[in-house]
Amino acid sequence: MLALRTPPDPESLAASVSDQDRSAVAKALNLLDDKRPEARKLAARLLATLPKERLYGSGHLIGLTGPPGAGKSSLTAALVRVWRNRGLAVGILAVDPSSPISGGALLGDRLRMLSSDLDDKVFIRSLACRGEFGGLSAEVWPMSLVMLAAFDIVLVETVGVGQKEIDVSKLTDTTCFVAQPASGDSIQFLKAGIMEIPHVLVVNKADVGLAARKTLSELRGTLKPPAHAGDWQVPALAASATKGTGIEALADSIEAHRAWLTAQGMLPTIRKRFQAEWIVKRLLEEFGRFGIETLGGESRLLDSLVEIPGSPFEQYESLRNRFLTNRGQ
């Protein structure tokens, strides 16, 4: 392995990220992607230095998921325009599929997001999913943290996934599912409880008319009123990314969900929970069930991780070391 040529100073990098310095954000994301041991150490320091209150207590981390071609990227572009009008800075992580054979990937989401691309309060990083399931990549969580430190809103666009997986909900404060008009499958999956219920449902391409209206009413039919007063009521909306209709309302619904989370005092809890799940998933991949059992089992592990939050890389490394030392004994 090659040594880093110009290793960044993680502490000053963290400070610049928090100042929304674009070049620092880019460098920090590169560093988090870097698997060399030396880089991992710097990355852990970087994450440890980012302001905790921004990572776990503020901003809004949003997941946008849905089938291929539903208009996730186009809706993102439309939402960005609304958010920019409201004076918010936006970071976007756009995940695209990797080829299982070559490992290569075409990162094409930017194309539909171009309209806002000369605005320096909008930052888009594309990522390949690199063999991960659920339309995400392992780098998404740590990268989201860097973006949360820099921007008011962080949006993660997943790969166009099948209709069942919405893994992004294990990672983002608010999960928004984009449905295609005439997509009977989503409805069936929702009804049968195969698909986890997102926080916001939107039928895009409302401009096609009848098919979109029909899908919307069917989707509404699958949504039950909340079991307890004060629980979140999932809204189902229609929008057209290309005509720009329904976008303000969508932005409002997404924001309402965040307000609800805040009112419940849930934001810090879920963010820490997401991080804990991310760590456990990494350990599971590396050491399997056996590893997790050795470390005390999944639920105890999750609980302990939520209680003593550190930077995800530090926590991961220390658990990893613990397992390796245990096994060595």
Next chain:
Amino acid sequence: MSSDRKEVKRDRPWLMRTYSGHSSAKASNELYRTNLSKGQTGLSVAFDLPTQTGYDADHPLAHGEVGKVGVPIGHIGDMEALFDQIPLDKMNTSMTINATAAWLLSLYIAVAERQGVAPSQLQGTTQNDIIKEYLSRGTYIFPPEPSVRLTTDIISYTVNHIPKWNPTNICSYHLQEAGATPTQELAYALSTAISVLDAIRDAGQIDGDAFANVVGRTSFFVNAGIRFVEECCKMRAFVGMWDRIAKERYGVQDPKLRRFRYGIQVNSLGLTESQPENNVQRIVLEMLAVTLSKNARARAIQLPAWNEALGLPRPWDQQWALRMQQVLAIETDLLEYGDILDGSPIIDAKVRELVQGAEEEMRRVKEEGGMVQAVETGYVKRQLVTSHTDRMRAIEAGDLKIIGVNCFTETTESPLTSGTDSGIMKVDATAEREQIERLQAFRAERNSKEAKSAIAQLGDAARSGINIMDASIRCAQVGVTTGEWSNELRGVFGEYRAPTGIDISTHGMGQSETVATLRERTLKTGEELGRPLKILVGKPGLDGHSNGAEQIAVKARDVGFEVVYEGIRLTPEQIVKAAEEEGVHLIGLSVLSGSHLELVEDALARLAEIGLSEVPVIVGGIVPTEDEKDLKAHGVAAVYTPKDSDMNRIMSDLVNIIRESNGLERFEDAA
């Protein structure tokens, strides 16, 4: 002379044109008049990219592009100069213009009026096919819906006022240039014609009886490749299929109005940079495809020049191309016979096969919801990219043989390219500045109140849905500029970015040993550098030539790169911003329109400004040798041109360039 020479009745030859225009209206006018004096029988106007994409010469996006690949037309003054001493009542003028077609036609009408010629006397063609712009040609501006409306407005207008005009030339030419097979060409051109004619029928600007004339005025612009027998059959297939569509779908009774009328430019994609003299044979053979069959013969022909892949043709190169046509039409006995292929069972079988394939593909387009939908979803573009990828792989594997490229590469130095001008035309560097000066002087002199109110009326027409032509002609008369006309409509209609089509399945591709080696190297280098190798392929400027960028992007993914590609027509500023955000290991810029020096230098300066000079930049496209030196002196790591057809070799270089710029040792060249 043999004694049995007697008077034979010969068919009238087709219209002979040369696609040309450069630098300024005045310079182009001189060229046109010289060409006409050499026996050319019609004009074919090439506009520069700012004119085609609706920018004035002094717009930042026009920088470096003014007068380069065509004539800049900013206002009625330019249009008048372009046709100075060319009587428009006698001339047949073809204009390759699409997104701004309504505007250029308005200027033409306004100039004719100043020459004392009524619209009803005008003859010619506006290309006016926006669908293939999204798929191949790249000079679209507005989203599909309003674009199709502009197309149909022009058609309705001319059918009512300029009866001899060909208001739209449905193009399959550009589809073949983007990789289409003969079947795809047939299917997509005819599906496009159907979508346009359906739209006109539904718009209701034409009364029932006149609709047959609309069908009759619909003409085509087709391509002919080197497999000239098959191409000849393709033309016969077009004739039969169009006749049937006109009769069955549109109920046209008069067979004359069902004729497949087409102009042609022969294939240029297959013209090579290596041993460029061979292109002459290719062009001549391809011309046979569209002339042999009397019943499917082209109405108008324009030929590329031998130096197509090197750069722009000089007047002498164009003359050579014109003489090819004249020799065929005048010296040979071709025009003395009826259809020499009628009744051949082999030809008939091939035609049937093509028709069947095309009908099947037309059904698929219909399932997508019609041609416009199939373009918007990216379906058609993906089919084209797939076909082109197949072609590139066949060349790479040697299954498709190209003389001088992948076989018989031994050559003696050519006297054609050894001259001091390297055998191509150079556009005067002062053209842009002078055009801007003329434009600003024109703006200062016109009645700006009149111009303003004409623009406002244009906006009203655009919003209200009435035919755009009257308001546009008014704009032309009072001195509105190309940029102003387009901007007003951008405000009403919005702008569009077409799908890139590169998200194709590469399953089964790249199973060669070289590809396996390349994948290993990409992976290993990524590991050494800590993360997978990521590159950005960028198309700066107004250039719409996307083939090279698409093929490089697809190939790079196939050998394991993560590739960011955002399509055509970006500013260097946008590209540099994306490169920074994406944290790429290398930037590859593709420029074929001749503006590489300005655009690449701009990008390099911006990279330096944000401290990204260490990211290597490579350039591909039509880059003359002296310019290559110049670019490298500015810090460009490598330059690739059409002769670098071995894409494995390019990929091997990319890995090595990244390695070197990161202090790693090079691998030995693969392939």
